[in-house]
């Protein structure tokens with residue numbers, strides 16, 4: 001049932017404040033503002049030398065964000081792979097280390113093959129899945145469910161933000177167990193997470209503005225997405241979402257890579273969507289934007305009030321989100337990025353929920 005929405009994807013985008021709230025409530029002791037994982041870990045976080053994360057598509061991008069979190073909060077080195085690469089690249093794996101697999105369906109063949117490979121090498125296997133009865137869930141030592149509810153749209157939306165919510169909690173738990181986060185640090189991080197559903201609701205109010213932008217975007221051939229730090233995976237996710245459902249060619253890049261190649265593509269016809277909350281890498285992203293503006297590129301800047309004040313690029317179209325702790329920006333900035341893809345596809349009139357050539361779960365390697 002799509003409720004009053006035209007597509008499941010629209011419904012699922014709008015459900016995010018609620019399902020992310022449910023997911024957070026499953027992993028957080030709301031009274032004390034501490035992480036409280038629902039199950040015991042069969043390993044000691046302190047003894048881990050390295051964490052390997054593997055997943056495909058959007059779930060891989062959730063893993064990319066998590067790498068920044070695990071390294072920052074827990075000082076735990078993270079290797080992240082696309083599952084189809086992890087399985088065949090002969091990575092030296094150490095017995096007793098931890099491998100995390102992220103999957104909405106829990107049936108993705110490449111992710112499952114990687115999981116079995118990690119098990120053969122005697123790694124502890126933890127999965128973040130949305131379908132608790134899935135093969136990946138069954139084959140894991142520990143399952144951390146996302147409580148997104150069934151996701152029908154082929155383009156993943158609410159499963160992604162719920163994956164981020166679970167991974168943030170895990171990274172905080174790891175940080176505490178490894179003695180890298182004080183109780184006060186933890187409370188601050190958890191407090192920021194608790195704000196996310198409210199911030200997502202505010203992000204959804206940008207929809208009318210995004211609908212207008214989508215008319216423009218629907219006429220373009222290529223779109224470039226840029227971001228730094230944890231906004232880099234959101235740029236990748238934005239590009240994937242747009243190409244999946246609108247069939248417009250899109251690429252996501254780390255903003256710093258612009259001058260190493262993609263800047264050659266920039267002209268007046270190419271929209272450049274810049275994901276840039278006012279965080280510690282904001283100034284660097286602004287200089288990348290200036291490089292785009294100097295070449296006549298059309299900038300759509302997704303930022304916050306401080307960012308919009310300091311961006312100093314007149315030609316930019318700005319989408320302004322509320323101010324928030326930088327840890328939670330990937331969860332909230334995902335929302336306008338999803339809406340941009342959705343409305344662009346809706347203007348074009350593609351089959352949003354069942355885009356051509358794609359399947360909801362990819363059960364062949």
Ligand code: M6R
Nearest residue numbers: 057058059103104105108155156
């Ligand atoms: O079910 P999974 O999370 O394992 O699926 C992984 C990818 O196939 C999936 O995220 C795909 O990229 C989506 N269509 C993205 O919207």
